[in-house]
Every structure is written in structure tokens, then in C-alpha cells.
Amino acid sequence: MPSVALREPWQDLGHQRNSAVLGMWLFLGTEILFFGGIFAGYSVYRFLHTADFLAAGRETNIYYGSVNTLVLLVSSFVMSLGSRAARAGLFRFARLCFPVTAVLGMVFLTLKGFEYNDDLEKHLFPGASGFPLPEAGAGLFWAFYWVATVVHTIHLTVGIGAVFRLQILSRDDPQWLNDSPSAEVTSLYWHFVDCIWVFLYALIYLPGRS
Amino acid sequence: MTPEERHRIIAIARAPSLVLLGLVLLFGANLGLSFAALGRFNLVANLLIAAAMVALIALFFMELIRSSAIHRLAAVVGIFWLMFFFVLGFADYLTR
Incomplete structure (x- = not known):
């Protein structure tokens, strides 16, 4: 009897897995261009307003940013373990890794929420009354900060949902984790969101510290 | 266990x-x-x-290190287009 994980139009699980992984990589290619637009805009404006961007970068909260970076790196490690365990047939361990990954994602979102609150209390929102930075380019930096981190947060939220999906769909049939490409594909998406944050951390939190 | x-x-x-x-x-x-x-x-x-x-x-x-060639190619394509994006974008601003 064919596995319940096998979907139309594929005839075997191996072909389905290869196609799903290829599809995810192509999707991530579009995501690279999507975030690339934001990064390109940032780069041009930083080139035009270098000193202003350094002054604005100093106002970001490096403690929240650094802790959140570590949280995401550990979450990627745990997700990697989960994906490998699913492939190796270690389903109990895989089903332990996925919720830990999702919880780490939620820790990130919680800390980000506290950070946003902190930023708003300091009026670090471009265009709002009381924006404390006089430099012309500082508003551009903070516009980038809000757009990029909110878009990243939305991606992470989708990732948390996708990880919980693995947990729910494998509840009655753990073998599904091995048959279906879902664990591998979800893992790719999760790591990609982590990669975006690694660059955001370097561009948002580290400028202007020296 | x-x-x-x-x-x-x-x-x-x-x-x-x-x-x-x-x-x-x-x-x-x-x-x-x-x-x-x-x-x-x-x-x-x-x-x-x-x-x-x-x-x-x-x-x-x-796991790109153990991926098939087609998956590696798909992964590199995004970066390849991003390079075009940056080179063409900065070709304007750096030469003004």
C-alpha cells in the first residue's frame, strides 16, 4: 500500500522528496530577492548617509539583538537535529526537537516584542513626534529597521506554524515524518529565516559601536 | 530511550x-x-x-554539502540574481 505521504502527481516518495526540496530552494531564491530589495535599499542609503546610519545604529538595543541572535542559532541547531532524526527514523527524538524549535522561535518573538516596546518608549519610530535623532539619514535607518524586522518576524511566525504542523501531522503516524518531505522542507525554511537574521543583526545592531 | x-x-x-x-x-x-x-x-x-x-x-x-547538483544549483541561483541586483544598483550610485 502506498504511503499516505505520497501525493499527486508523484509515483514514489524519493521523486516527491527531490521535487519538494527543489521547490523550496526555488521559493527561497525568490525570498532572497525579496529581502535583497530591502538590503539593496539599505546599502544605497547607508552609502549616501554613512555617518547618520552609524549614529542611528548606536540607538538599537544590542542586548536584545544579541540574545535573539543566539536564540535563533540554537533554534536552527535543534531544527537540524529534528530533521536528521526524522530521516534516521528516530521519531520520538524528532518530535521532541520540533516543539523545542518552535518554543525558541516564540522566545525570539517575545524578546522582540519587549524590544519594540522599548523602541517605542524612546520614540524611535521615523515620522513620529519626538523622534530623537536629528541626523537626516537616521529616519531612513529606522524605517529600514522597522520594515526589515517586522517582515522577518512575519516569516518567523509562519515558520513556527510550519513546525507545529509537523508535530500535529505526525501525532498518530510518526513514520509520516520520514515518508513526507515536510520535515526537510520546513527545516530549509527555518534555516533561511535564521540566515536573514544573521545579516540583519550585522546591519542593524552592529553599526556605530566602535 | x-x-x-x-x-x-x-x-x-x-x-x-x-x-x-x-x-x-x-x-x-x-x-x-x-x-x-x-x-x-x-x-x-x-x-x-x-x-x-x-x-x-x-x-x-x-545540508547543501550533501545535496544533489540540481538542489545546489537552485540554491546558488538566488545569490547569482542578487549579485546582479547589487552590481546594477550600485553601478548607478557609485558612478554619479
Whole structure:
């Protein structure tokens, strides 16, 4: 009897897995261009307003940013373990890794929420009354900060949902984790969101510290 | 958990653990270097270290190191187009 994980139009699980992984990589290619637009805009404006961007970068909260970076790196490690365990047939361990990954994602979102609150209390929102930075380019930096981190947060939220999906769909049939490409594909998406944050951390939190 | 399961978990965790260690060390280096007065080379150092971290994640966590050629090609295509994007974008601003 064919596995319940096998979907139309594929005839075997191996072909389905290869196609799903290829599809995810192509999707991530579009995501690279999507975030690339934001990064390109940032780069041009930083080139035009270098000193202003350094002054604005100093106002970001490096403690929240650094802790959140570590949280995401550990979450990627745990997700990697989960994906490998699913492939190796270690389903109990895989089903332990996925919720830990999702919880780490939620820790990130919680800390980000506290950070946003902190930023708003300091009026670090471009265009709002009381924006404390006089430099012309500082508003551009903070516009980038809000757009990029909110878009990243939305991606992470989708990732948390996708990880919980693995947990729910494998509840009655753990073998599904091995048959279906879902664990591998979800893992790719999760790591990609982590990669975006690694660059955001370097561009948002580290400028202007020296 | 049986001893055999434990043994297999340790085996699959070995490589990702080393990668995590590398990532944390690179993260520390990036944070530390950002406080060093390197002038414009701060940005270069920060981006190079971030790129090294992303390379570790892509190669080992996303397992590009053991992927098929078609998957590697699809992964590189996005970066290839991004390069065009940046080169053409900056060709304007750098030559004004």
C-alpha cells in the first residue's frame, strides 16, 4: 500500500522528496530577492548617509539583538537535529526537537516584542513626534529597521506554524515524518529565516559601536 | 530511550554540534569586532563574518554539502540574481 505521504502527481516518495526540496530552494531564491530589495535599499542609503546610519545604529538595543541572535542559532541547531532524526527514523527524538524549535522561535518573538516596546518608549519610530535623532539619514535607518524586522518576524511566525504542523501531522503516524518531505522542507525554511537574521543583526545592531 | 537510540542520536548530533560551536564563536567575533575602531573595515568585517555564518548554516544545517547538483544549483541561483541586483544598483550610485 502506498504511503499516505505520497501525493499527486508523484509515483514514489524519493521523486516527491527531490521535487519538494527543489521547490523550496526555488521559493527561497525568490525570498532572497525579496529581502535583497530591502538590503539593496539599505546599502544605497547607508552609502549616501554613512555617518547618520552609524549614529542611528548606536540607538538599537544590542542586548536584545544579541540574545535573539543566539536564540535563533540554537533554534536552527535543534531544527537540524529534528530533521536528521526524522530521516534516521528516530521519531520520538524528532518530535521532541520540533516543539523545542518552535518554543525558541516564540522566545525570539517575545524578546522582540519587549524590544519594540522599548523602541517605542524612546520614540524611535521615523515620522513620529519626538523622534530623537536629528541626523537626516537616521529616519531612513529606522524605517529600514522597522520594515526589515517586522517582515522577518512575519516569516518567523509562519515558520513556527510550519513546525507545529509537523508535530500535529505526525501525532498518530510518526513514520509520516520520514515518508513526507515536510520535515526537510520546513527545516530549509527555518534555516533561511535564521540566515536573514544573521545579516540583519550585522546591519542593524552592529553599526556605530566602535 | 534504548542505548542503541541514544547512540544513534549522539551520532547524528555530532556534526550539528560542531557547527553550532562555530556559529557561536563567529557571532562572538562579530560582536567583539564591532567595538574595535576599524573605521570602514568594521562593516567589511561584520559582513564577512555574517557571510561565513550563513555559509555554515547553508552547508551543514541546510545540508547543501550533501545535496544533489540540481538542489545546489537552485540554491546558488538566488545569490547569482542578487549579485546582479547589487552590481546594477550600485553601478548607478557609485558612478554619479
